[in-house]
Amino acid sequence: MTPRKLPATLRFMLAARRSELLGLEDLTRTCELVTKVSRLVHALQKERGYSNIYLSGSDPRRLQQLDTFSQDVDSAEREVREALEAMDLDSLHGGDKTRLYSRIAFALYSLDELPGLRRRIREQRIALADATAALVRLIGGLLAVVFEAADTAADPDITRALVALFNFMQGKELAGQERAAGVVGFAQGYFDAERVERLQQLIEGQERCFATFVRFASGEALTRWHALCDDSLSKQVAQFRDIALRTSAEAKVDQQLCELWFELQTRRIDAMKAVETQLEWDLLERCRQSMEQIRKELDSHRLLLDRLAELGTTSEQAKLFSVQARELDSPPADGMTDAVERSTLELLQLQTQRLQRVNDELKEARQALNERKLIERAKKLLMEQYDLSESQAHTRLRQAAMDQGLRLDDLAERLLASAAGNAPARPAPRPHGRR
């Protein structure tokens, strides 16, 4: 009995909001997975650290310690696998999960190599550098899952929270790699030119990641992070870095510093974990709030629909209403009908404005991820074209950016554009022709 007009329009308005809600529920599940991945990454970083200590010293007491951390990894891995098992891969969700699922498949593939890797470590049948590299790859695969989750989220607030978390995790991972690099250098008593270079890159990388984290994080997590940066732990780490960078084959330091460095960096990384836990909590809280908000709005849309249905039951009103639907140019015979008409259009306009805002905010938040993608891809290009190590590629890219007074990501973009245009990719491309 209700006129044809409003139901069809409202049906799609409701469907639009419902689609948003379903997307958000799905995103919330992805975020829960991300928090589990974050715990697994932390456990793997610990196992990597103690594997390095074990491989560099072969103290039998270390083995027991290592086993404990391996068990922590196993339990965190089980949680991740359970969350993955619980995902309904056969559901008809139309949302494009292609990239996320591919990243997960890659991470799983690497995770399955862990038992073999552990055996080789325990039997000391693997070089420290190779063991570290394998675990760096494994952790990198897990971080890629978090990156993809951030890059595909459709809610700006949640995207911001994911960008903050991803950058923090990445910064913490570089801190873990710095710990490992320091263990090797201090165990030898000094850092050669290549290791100094590597150490500097890891320190710079951390600074970049944490700067992005600071841009996107808020509240408690940020307060905790600033407190951590100001405390004595960070100052001691800075002193140790200075020592490391001043060593040479001629100016060795006591190898006992190795243990101290490791303990100090471990305490720093554990303190970071507290910030990370706060970020995880913030992320899930964001999901909860966004869902509550959208459910509320969906309810108010439903209220409107109900009002129309009510009108439809009274034949007098229904008649009035369908006259109104045909006689759009005549003045409304009933204030209520007119109000309903108007509020439909208002709701539509509000929704359009909101979607525009959401899109702008998403674009801004994803920009930080895009910069990272560009730099990684430019590095890879240089590695392939000039047969460089990642570290060498990074140095080359950074040097070229400094020479040309460009931001790293701007240089990376030009480099990739020039390569895509089939021109020979050069670390120092022309200053014009950005696209």
Place this chain on the structure above:
Amino acid sequence: MTPRKLPATLRFMLAARRSELLGLEDLTRTCELVTKVSRLVHALQKERGYSNIYLSGSDPRRLQQLDTFSQDVDSAEREVREALEAMDLDSLHGGDKTRLYSRIAFALYSLDELPGLRRRIREQRIALADATAALVRLIGGLLAVVFEAADTAADPDITRALVALFNFMQGKELAGQERAAGVVGFAQGYFDAERVERLQQLIEGQERCFATFVRFASGEALTRWHALCDDSLSKQVAQFRDIALRTSAEAKVDQQLCELWFELQTRRIDAMKAVETQLEWDLLERCRQSMEQIRKELDSHRLLLDRLAELGTTSEQAKLFSVQARELDSPPADGMTDAVERSTLELLQLQTQRLQRVNDELKEARQALNERKLIERAKKLLMEQYDLSESQAHTRLRQAAMDQGLRLDDLAERLLASAAGNAPARPAPRPHGRR
């Protein structure tokens, strides 16, 4: 019996491809809707044209003609509504339909105003300009659905086909508006400064749209388009345009030209419709091909899974296989197992590379849509800030772009960025500070 490793990895690899397929099936349904919308737009353009003729002349024979075209619209509208009815809005599709559904709701809202509008036209209770404006808005709402479909499609080939179709439809719509503007001018015997300006904008707008169409279209549609551009119809339209632009209050032309202009432009628009139909066909063909391709790939993934399942049934092979899974560092005891291992990794790597390529291609195709979005938003900003008409805002934007030697979309981007930064938006912003 199969080892734990490959199933979990493969399960997500398969899920990734399946997600792609589901997304594609959904996109195909959207494309089918788009082709129906395209037919409705064409019918509405015809109804608008004959409404204008009827309103400007009130020849009773014209009324009958108009009724026929209204019936064509009704039948095209029914088809669109049926397609919308058939859409399963309650399904658990996680894909974000928010923007698409919102656009559809808006279009439906406008469609429902059509009966009232028609009555006013028939009773000659509406000015020609207002009737045209209402129908321009309605068609604009339908075009926005096509735009959104293009902007949210996840397959680069289909996105390109949608970008081609959208720009062609938009160009044809501007041709329809040019026909209407010409009818008004020729009926009066001349074009004043404002109408000349408007006519020029509509001609330029068509050129921009068709240039983008040419960039993204291919094959038969392009051949037909070039043939249309070269034929006598296009030359005659060009002559008429010249005449129109040279008229003035002092140099009027015969009002009989009005009918000739209308007939000529109508033939041109009908010829465009043939190109558009080809584009629709291309679009659906693209969908079919992409689906076939992805189904094939999904089958090849399934084949791999089947091979693993086969291995699992023979206990000897299964044992061998699970040893293999644990002893990753030892040489493979069985060539086949090794081959399966390797092909999993290869498939994963191929998939990653392919996703990267897809992303790059999508980005490129969407760039054309983004340019349009920027220009539209900058125009709206100028209209609000300086209380301008759309036509005035366009003139101002174009003039500023010419003065500064910038592309229209680059200027629009700067303008919007400057407004977002709370600086006063100026049609001539600083040449630096793009972001």
